[in-house]
Amino acid sequence: MEQQEITTQEWIPLDKIFNNGIIKLKNKNYIKIIKVNPINFSLKSNLEKEAILNSYKIFLKTCNFDIQIIIQSCKQDLNKNIENIKNNLKKENKKFLNELSENYFDFILKFNSIKNSSCKNFYIIISNKNQENLEENIFQELNEKYFKIKECLFRCGNTVKELNSKEQVKEVFNSFFNTRLYLM
Numbered sequence: 001m002e003q004q005e006i007t008t009q010e011w012i013p014l015d016k017i018f019n020n021g022i023i024k025l026k027n028k029n030y031i032k033i034i035k036v037n038p039i040n041f042s043l044k045s046n047l048e049k050e051a052i053l054n055s056y057k058i059f060l061k062t063c064n065f066d067i068q069i070i071i072q073s074c075k076q077d078l079n080k081n082i083e084n085i086k087n088n089l090k091k092e093n094k095k096f097l098n099e100l101s102e103n104y105f106d107f108i109l110k111f112n113s114i115k116n117s118s119c120k121n122f123y124i125i126i127s128n129k130n131q132e133n134l135e136e137n138i139f140q141e142l143n144e145k146y147f148k149i150k151e152c153l154f155r156c157g158n159t160v161k162e163l164n165s166k167e168q169v170k171e172v173f174n175s176f177f178n179t180r181l182y183l184m
Helices: 046-062 079-092 095-115 135-155 166-177
Strands: 014-017 023-025 030-037 067-075 118-128 159-162
Touching (some): 014 166, 030 166, 046 135, 067 166, 118 135, 135 159
Antiparallel strands (some): 014 023, 023 030, 030 159, 067 118
């Protein structure tokens, strides 16, 4: 039996990416991608943790619509960071600081080779399944959902950023499909 090859464009269910970052799928649904920069929950006091959890409960109760949460793990490339620090140290030109820094760089590189440092990107995808509305009404509804999520997650201490351009959306898709090119 002969297998038919399909292209990536045929496989991905995207129909169109609008200039405002909203995506129309082939099934006529619309989605919007939101990037969340989370807080470090582990570093919070018990009282702060309780307040954050209560705010998160409110977020879940407030979102009376479907959301999808995607977590992307990326291998961390520390070489760029180390190079930037080394360049700044050259400007300082202090012998003790340079020796201390070299020891620190060795430690980071050894630790990274053992543990394989990684970073995580967090995304929320919101959708509009009402295909009978005009596009401008769908865009407005998705933006209202975005602002609701942004407000709720801000109360938890997170920063939320909408992907509001075609280029930003393409960048996120490329980071998922071209993982070798997108070491953070």
